Amino acid sequence: MRFSDFGAIFGGPTGIMDLMDDMGKALAGGVPMLMLGGGNPAHISPVNDLWRRQLTEILAEEGKMERMLANYDTPQGQPSFIRALTELLNREFGWSLGPENVAITNGSQTAFYLLFNMLTGAYGRSDDSRPGRILFPLMPEYIGYADQTMSPDNFIACRPLIERLGDHLHKYHVDFTALEERLAASASGGERICAICVSRPTNPSGNVLTDQEMTTLDELARRYQVPLIVDNAYGIPFPHIIFDDVIDGSAQPLWNENIVLGMSLSKIGLPGTRTGIMVARPEIVSALSRANAVLSLANTTVGQYLVEPLLRDGSLLEVARKTIMPFYRERAEHAHRVFAQVFPDNLPWSVHRTEGSLFVWLWMEGLPISSRELYERLKKRGVLVVPGEYFFFGDPDLAEWPHSRECLRINYGQDPAVVEEGLKIIADEVLRAYG
Amino acid sequence: MRFSDFGAIFGGPTGIMDLMDDMGKALAGGVPMLMLGGGNPAHISPVNDLWRRQLTEILAEEGKMERMLANYDTPQGQPSFIRALTELLNREFGWSLGPENVAITNGSQTAFYLLFNMLTGAYGRSDDSRPGRILFPLMPEYIGYADQTMSPDNFIACRPLIERLGDHLHKYHVDFTALEERLAASASGGERICAICVSRPTNPSGNVLTDQEMTTLDELARRYQVPLIVDNAYGIPFPHIIFDDVIDGSAQPLWNENIVLGMSLSKIGLPGTRTGIMVARPEIVSALSRANAVLSLANTTVGQYLVEPLLRDGSLLEVARKTIMPFYRERAEHAHRVFAQVFPDNLPWSVHRTEGSLFVWLWMEGLPISSRELYERLKKRGVLVVPGEYFFFGDPDLAEWPHSRECLRINYGQDPAVVEEGLKIIADEVLRAYG
Structure with missing residues (x-):
């Protein structure tokens, strides 16, 4: 069967799908993985309790569940x-x-x-x-x-x-x-x-x-x-x-x-x-x-x-300001503290100031290998991140810019112990890469 | 702002969207409407009870609601x-x-x-x-x-x-x-x-x-x-x-x-x-x-x-065979009985044998007005159906075929009283159209 141009564009290999495939396979491989790659939000207990309450109320109100699911x-x-x-x-x-x-x-x-x-x-x-x-x-x-x-x-x-x-x-x-x-x-x-x-x-x-x-x-x-x-x-x-x-x-x-x-x-x-x-x-x-x-x-x-x-x-605004934001704020601070502890001071690493989102963005200036290669090495050691290359698109100029191959995206919203263990391995592997 | 070709194709007027707009406006107009137009499935009580049970079980199982909503x-x-x-x-x-x-x-x-x-x-x-x-x-x-x-x-x-x-x-x-x-x-x-x-x-x-x-x-x-x-x-x-x-x-x-x-x-x-x-x-x-x-x-x-x-x-198969199918079977039979009662025997109307789906398909041979016009007249009288024109596409030949303008799609899955009242008005309006 042949796919049309649309099929070739949208049904063909893409950065995001390759990576998700890769993650799926890594997970299926039986090696326990420290998942710092994807964009899944954290499971915040008071927030999940809120959805539980809302669902319970929907079930309790005559006809509401029916309107939600069946219309x-x-x-x-x-x-x-x-x-x-x-x-x-x-x-x-x-x-x-x-x-x-x-x-x-x-x-x-x-x-x-x-x-x-x-x-x-x-x-x-x-x-x-x-x-x-x-x-x-x-x-x-x-x-x-x-x-x-x-x-x-x-x-x-x-x-x-x-x-x-x-x-x-x-x-x-x-x-x-x-x-x-x-x-x-x-x-x-x-x-x-x-x-x-x-x-x-x-x-x-x-x-x-x-x-x-x-x-x-x-x-x-x-x-x-x-x-x-x-x-x-x-x-x-x-x-x-x-x-x-x-x-x-x-x-x-x-x-x-x-x-x-x-x-x-x-x-x-x-x-x-x-x-x-x-x-x-x-x-x-x-x-x-x-x-x-x-x-x-x-x-x-x-x-x-x-x-x-x-x-x-x-x-919802109160939940966002008083529960969701402080939760991530604390996790981000923790991740930054761990970075300072586990990354050698004499290496040229730098993180972007985390002003929001779920991610810490690590830049390793002059990294001798590409972030894609670093990603592969980390995967072998049980840590999943996303190589920075994929986030620089839209201009051939960007691919020629070394900076675009010197970064990693790390989801800091996971369990602090997982983040800590993952960052230790990342630091160790980055150190090796600089040689 | 200008839309590209994609915008012109997908963001422009389409049969289905025009119709849904139309229905939405008709509903908002305050006239009570007999809704025989859309494809909404019927609300079948034992089936809704089943979803209620499933949701309740999901809420009861540790962590399951969280996995459902938050991943x-x-x-x-x-x-x-x-x-x-x-x-x-x-x-x-x-x-x-x-x-x-x-x-x-x-x-x-x-x-x-x-x-x-x-x-x-x-x-x-x-x-x-x-x-x-x-x-x-x-x-x-x-x-x-x-x-x-x-x-x-x-x-x-x-x-x-x-x-x-x-x-x-x-x-x-x-x-x-x-x-x-x-x-x-x-x-x-x-x-x-x-x-x-x-x-x-x-x-x-x-x-x-x-x-x-x-x-x-x-x-x-x-x-x-x-x-x-x-x-x-x-x-x-x-x-x-x-x-x-x-x-x-x-x-x-x-x-x-x-x-x-x-x-x-x-x-x-x-x-x-x-x-x-x-x-x-x-x-x-x-x-x-x-x-x-x-x-x-x-x-x-x-x-x-x-x-x-x-x-x-x-x-699920048992629910489908023993609850869903008999429910629609009975509604379809009812609709066919009503057709026979309310449509004059001497008019050239014909329904397609309802072998499945949620719809009765009405064909009015030699209808002097288009089904689109009939749809408009019915809407004015508080009955919403879908004109047949929209279901004949993909070939200019079809638009020239009178049959493609002589049909209506009617959702028979609604309340039998609504179907009955709607079909009476349809029959009356069809009779007038033949003059």
């Missing part, structure tokens, strides 16, 4: 869930969202697939036939975007500026000069940029763009008449995995008609329900809902049913 | 669910499926989107550059396929032969002569057919292809070296909405390495969980899983958790 949702999502969400966001941030501003999808990965492809690629019906490309201002970026567009050429990406915050601590910044050059080139007939996209906090680096940086991105996007797509899966107001005391200044969510704000129920602890949320202007919400009907028919209902009451009374 | 599923699906399913199918039908033969997706609509696009369209990397097209042997077919491919030209469809079973009863048959002509034309350099696809039972007509017809389709598919895709969402062994005493002969599921068998948990009463199942050769399962990782990252877990124990002990 097709609409392609836009539950009207009552959308109303509860918009009312909460309006109350909290002074926005004026209506139901026409929210589309639910089966996970935010699906929403990004739809959105990226609705914007990029060929514009056969337009007077400007240059293919559209998404511009990522701050590499490294989320691995899951890398293979989502119909053509691998549909991305443009900028290297970050690297600020040294100490011997073993650094932070990425957007190179706004380079960014604006790219946008100007697009405006004057070069490769056409059709949107700017950032994750905030950033998976993988844990960087949190400041309000100031977001405002600048927003202004640039509007000046160059492209939407600004913001992936807020780890952000505010939920799951609120932004460490307010660590970042420079505040990090409030920003929204206006030119911004598409992606949110998710995964990192509040409901990845199994696959619930993505896109907040955008009505034109985009309508297009996403239509595409969702064709691709998915309807949305999953369980996440919406579990969370709606907590949006209505606002208690 | 990412793999892009292929839960290994233990897949094992339970393959063991059941092997035991029941003597197949020899392994875990490599099953891919789970977020609903079977998503699976069909992936599969159709992995097969159709451009084959840039192939020596045969003719775009691939899916061949539907028996129109009318499921409305949800119509807009799923990257190009609207990606389908080829055959008119059915119509057998008269009585004054007001008919049945469609595959025109095997026309079908084979199409396949032969493809083999000799005409439009390239890359797969054959049928639903069984057929949504919308309620037709059930016989084992003999399936065997012939299977032989043709293998002779012309294309896969046979079978949508078994209403079929055997679950939900078993096939009325064994109505069809001509038996209807056992058929599977071999050349068949892709689509199944679903929706029609056993779990549409809100979005769980699709594809049974296929490992090459296709692997490609579907990879594409699923890129588009959806992971699968929903709730449906798999609820159903796995019932696959393991086989009780």
Whole structure:
């Protein structure tokens, strides 16, 4: 049987699938593995207790379980869930969202697939036939975007500026000069940029763009008449995995008609329900809902049913701020302490300041082997991480940049003993690699 | 903002979305509506009781709810669910499926989107550059396929032969002569057919292809070296909405390495969980899983958790045969009785024999208005149905066939009083249309 071009692109080898295969096989191999690779959120007991309470209440209320499981949702999502969400966001941030501003999808990965492809690629019906490309201002970026567009050429990406915050601590910044050059080139007939996209906090680096940086991105996007797509899966107001005391200044969510704000129920602890949320202007919400009907028919209902009451009374925000955020904050601090203990001071290792997300991002300057090779060696010793290579995509320039092969993404949200044991082995293997 | 070609195709107006919009607005309009339009399964009390028991058991088992909600599923699906399913199918039908033969997706609509696009369209990397097209042997077919491919030209469809079973009863048959002509034309350099696809039972007509017809389709598919895709969402062994005493002969599921068998948990009463199942050769399962990782990252877990124990002990099959099937059988009989009572005997109306599915398919020969117009008139009188036009796609020839504008799809699974009231209004409006 032969696959079409679509089959070759989406059904073929991809970074994320290779890695997941690899992890699956490693797990099946019988060797106990320290799983610091994937993006699974931690199991936080008080949060799981909350889902248990919600499910119990759903079972207790006449007919509610039946409506949750036995009815097709609409392609836009539950009207009552959308109303509860918009009312909460309006109350909290002074926005004026209506139901026409929210589309639910089966996970935010699906929403990004739809959105990226609705914007990029060929514009056969337009007077400007240059293919559209998404511009990522701050590499490294989320691995899951890398293979989502119909053509691998549909991305443009900028290297970050690297600020040294100490011997073993650094932070990425957007190179706004380079960014604006790219946008100007697009405006004057070069490769056409059709949107700017950032994750905030950033998976993988844990960087949190400041309000100031977001405002600048927003202004640039509007000046160059492209939407600004913001992936807020780890952000505010939920799951609120932004460490307010660590970042420079505040990090409030920003929204206006030119911004598409992606949110998710995964990192509040409901990845199994696959619930993505896109907040955008009505034109985009309508297009996403239509595409969702064709691709998915309807949305999953369980996440919406579990969370709606907590949006209505606002208690989800309290859970996020008072339980989820402090939990990760403590785990992140612990991971940073372990790094300092187990990594030799005289090696040129550095971690990105963990301002949010579930990950510590390790950079080993001048690492004599690629991070992919380091990943393989670690796997043999029972530690699973994700090599940094996969998070630098969208520009051939990035592959030539040594930095892109000197990093690892490490999920710090697991059991502290597992993180500690894993980091010891990573330190030992890194030491060997430097020789 | 401008949408790309992808945006124009998938984010633009489609039959299914227009209709759902329409229904949503009709509902919001405050007029009480008799909802005979959508595909929602009936709420069957003993089946809902079963989900209630399963959920309660999940809550009672230490850590199980946490695994269900708080863990990412793999892009292929839960290994233990897949094992339970393959063991059941092997035991029941003597197949020899392994875990490599099953891919789970977020609903079977998503699976069909992936599969159709992995097969159709451009084959840039192939020596045969003719775009691939899916061949539907028996129109009318499921409305949800119509807009799923990257190009609207990606389908080829055959008119059915119509057998008269009585004054007001008919049945469609595959025109095997026309079908084979199409396949032969493809083999000799005409439009390239890359797969054959049928639903069984057929949504919308309620037709059930016989084992003999399936065997012939299977032989043709293998002779012309294309896969046979079978949508078994209403079929055997679950939900078993096939009325064994109505069809001509038996209807056992058929599977071999050349068949892709689509199944679903929706029609056993779990549409809100979005769980699709594809049974296929490992090459296709692997490609579907990879594409699923890129588009959806992971699968929903709730449906798999609820159903796995019932696959393991086989009780799902008993529920399907002894509860779900008789429930629909009785409702279908009731609907047919009502038709005979409320439709004037001297009008040229005819219903397709309801051999399975949730729908009665009404054909009004020589109807002076289009079924779309009839749909509009019915909506004004508080009855929602789906006009037949939408189920004839994939061939310009079909749009010219008057039959394609003379039919309605009616969901008979609702409350019998609602069905009765709705059918009375339909009969009255049809009578007026004939004048």
